Amino acid sequence: MPELPEVETVRSELARDLVESPEGQILVSKVVIRNDRLRWPVPRELAQVLPGTFLREVQRRSKYLLFCYDSGTMIVHLGMSGSLRLLREDEPPRTHDHLDILFADGRYLRYHDPRRFGSFHWTTSDPLQHKLLRHLGPEPLQDGFNGRYLKAALRGRRAAIKQLLLDARIVAGVGNIYANEALFSSGIHPLRSGTKISLARCERLAAAIKAVLAKSIADGGTTLRDYVSSSGRAGEFRRRLQVYDGHGKPCPACGSKINRVITNGRSTFYCPACQR
DNA sequence: ATGCGGACCTGTTAGC
DNA sequence: TGCTAACAGGTCCGCA
Numbered sequence: 001m002p003e004l005p006e007v008e009t010v011r012s013e014l015a016r017d018l019v020e021s022p023e024g025q026i027l028v029s030k031v032v033i034r035n036d037r038l039r040w041p042v043p044r045e046l047a048q049v050l051p052g053t054f055l056r057e058v059q060r061r062s063k064y065l066l067f068c069y070d071s072g073t074m075i076v077h078l079g080m081s082g083s084l085r086l087l088r089e090d091e092p093p094r095t096h097d098h099l100d101i102l103f104a105d106g107r108y109l110r111y112h113d114p115r116r117f118g119s120f121h122w123t124t125s126d127p128l129q130h131k132l133l134r135h136l137g138p139e140p141l142q143d144g145f146n147g148r149y150l151k152a153a154l155r156g157r158r159a160a161i162k163q164l165l166l167d168a169r170i171v172a173g174v175g176n177i178y179a180n181e182a183l184f185s186s187g188i189h190p191l192r193s194g195t196k197i198s199l200a201r202c203e204r205l206a207a208a209i210k211a212v213l214a215k216s217i218a219d220g221g222t223t224l225r226d227y228v229s230s231s232g233r234a235g236e237f238r239r240r241l242q243v244y245d246g247h248g249k250p251c252p253a254c255g256s257k258i259n260r261v262i263t264n265g266r267s268t269f270y271c272p273a274c275q276r
Numbered sequence: 277a278t279g280c281g282g283a284c285c286t287g288t289t290a291g292c
Numbered sequence: 293t294g295c296t297a298a299c300a301g302g303t304c305c306g307c308a
Contacts, residue, residue: 003301063302078302079285079303080300113285115284115286116285132303156277159278168303176301225287
């Protein structure tokens with residue numbers, strides 16, 4: 001479900017509401033694990049280690065959320081259908097509400113995930129060196145990700161550029177929606193071999209990735225069906241999607257019919273006239 | 277090293 | 293209208 005802009009929206013809301021709150025730093029009072037069978041078993045030690053510690057920061061790396069506590073870092077991934085809601089009223093847990101983190105002021109974070117592709121990890125050492133994060137490529141919104149970098153990273157990679165953009169070792173956190181949108185925006189055919197893309201087009205593609213992600217973050221992300229942020233808000237970027245989920249509809253630039261193909265099991269949308 | 281297909285799950289929609 | 297199959301925002305792993 002959530003791609004980078006959705007995860008970033010959750011991160012910034014939680015940082016605002018939990019870390020930058022005027023009352024000061026927030027203290028964990030209790031952890032309730034109702035179902036530990038997510039993608040990997042939820043570490044039971046969270047229930048021992050978190051209560052009594054302060055949440056100091058909420059960071060993001062790729063689509064991972066990093067909750068930095070005094071005692072260590074909780075690494076959370078929302079998978080395809082995960083959401084974290086920050087609630088105030090006591091609400092009885094519904095189906096797929098797998099975990100709660102309760103705070104001393106009565107608020108709590110509730111993790112909901114029907115498909116259970118999400119995950120929780122706990123580490124007391126540098127989270128960026130965690131097995132899951134160690135091999136990630138650059139953050140797309142940072143300066144280190146640019147046309148020159150992309151050109152070098154695609155060298156010798158003969159797979160389709162669409163597929164390569166989803167490879168987190170090349171660039172972190174670009175998911176299916178935004179890979180499709182960025183390729184449309186830069187006029188590149190999604191099935192073009194990565195290694196055959198010129199430096200000039202790599203520059204345009206890197207810029208398009210940054211632009212589409214930044215615009216979506218500004219809109220609170222994309223809600224296709226059920227994504228909501230921690231405050232329960234849907235993302236508004238769907239209205240701005242040019243090709244994603246638009247097969248059969250006219251291309252917004254030239255009017256040709258938007259095409260859909262399946263590559264590596266993922267839907268790929270493109271304009272056969274505009275994208276070469 | 278790269279690339280591919282399978283695996284993990286549930287829920288909703290498309291198509292017959 | 294109703295059943296079935298396809299598909300959904302992700303990504304790790306094992307094999308060729």
